[in-house]
Amino acid sequence: NAGVTQTPKFQVLKTGQSMTLQCAQDMNHEYMSWYRQDPGMGLRLIHYSVGAGITDQGEVPNGYNVSRSTTEDFPLRLLSAAPSQTSVYFCASAAQGGTEAFFGQGTRLTVV
Amino acid sequence: RKEVEQDPGPFNVPEGATVAFNCTYSNSASQSFFWYRQDCRKEPKLLMSVYSSGNEDGRFTAQLNRASQYISLLIRDSKLSDSATYLCVVKGPGGYQKVTFGTGTKLQVIP
Numbered sequence: 663n664a665g666v667t668q669t670p671k672f673q674v675l676k677t678g679q680s681m682t683l684q685c686a687q688d689m690n691h692e693y694m695s696w697y698r699q700d701p702g703m704g705l706r707l708i709h710y711s712v713g714a715g716i717t718d719q720g721e722v723p724n725g726y727n728v729s730r731s732t733t734e735d736f737p738l739r740l741l742s743a744a745p746s747q748t749s750v751y752f753c754a755s756a757a758q759g760g761t762e763a764f765f766g767q768g769t770r771l772t773v774v
Numbered sequence: 775r776k777e778v779e780q781d782p783g784p785f786n787v788p789e790g791a792t793v794a795f796n797c798t799y800s801n802s803a804s805q806s807f808f809w810y811r812q813d814c815r816k817e818p819k820l821l822m823s824v825y826s827s828g829n830e831d832g833r834f835t836a837q838l839n840r841a842s843q844y845i846s847l848l849i850r851d852s853k854l855s856d857s858a859t860y861l862c863v864v865k866g867p868g869g870y871q872k873v874t875f876g877t878g879t880k881l882q883v884i885p
Contacts, residue, residue, distance in 0.1 A: 663801055691868060692795050693871070695870065700845075702776075702782070702877060703877065704861075704875045705818070707871065709872045710870075712871070718871070720871065756870045758870070760821045761820075762808075763818075763870060763873065765819070767817050768815075768816070
């Protein structure tokens with residue numbers, strides 16, 4: 663079982679560049695989300711989706727866009743990278759009535 | 775006040791020791807509670823759910839005190855492989871977007 667697949671694992675960007683972090687899940691989960699994890703801050707929700715065609719903002723959405731054209735895929739776009747976006751990013755999925763969230767392996771992003 | 779608060783540690787304990795972590799939450803409407811484990815530079819994974827009556831899974835025991843709004847995790851007979859960061863997770867009413875993660879408590883089990 664692949665579970666949640668997240669790419670790339672590492673990325674270095676220059677300030678002002680844009681990029682897309684990919685996330686795919688094969689568990690037919692309705693719910694997908696993106697978090698960033700910073701030291702001492704815990705996981706913070708960036709954007710989430712409760713189904714194809716439906717997205718909403720989380721706690722820290724500024725500077726990021728998402729779309730959900732299929733149940734399986736939930737890409738995260740950084741529009742114009744800033745050093746403050748240096749972080750570890752995790753994609754997660756869950757069944758809406760479920761108790762467990764499944765995470766991708768994470769993307770370590772550095773913006774210089 | 776943070777929605778979910780944990781002692782960041784680190785807790786350094788010898789093999790075989792018993793160690794307990796506590797977590798407090800601020801939203802009295804919270805409905806579901808979990809402990810996740812995160813190994814260094816890895817993704818979080820569910821360790822166990824926490825039920826009102828308390829629950830046990832092998833060497834791990836989780837307790838919930840709704841009146842005082844805290845959750846605990848007890849690890850007995852610590853193993854080297856238990857070294858990780860333990861995240862307290864609280865879910866409010868609604869979907870998974872209502873989940874709040876604590877910042878984690880780091881455990882280091884020493885030989």
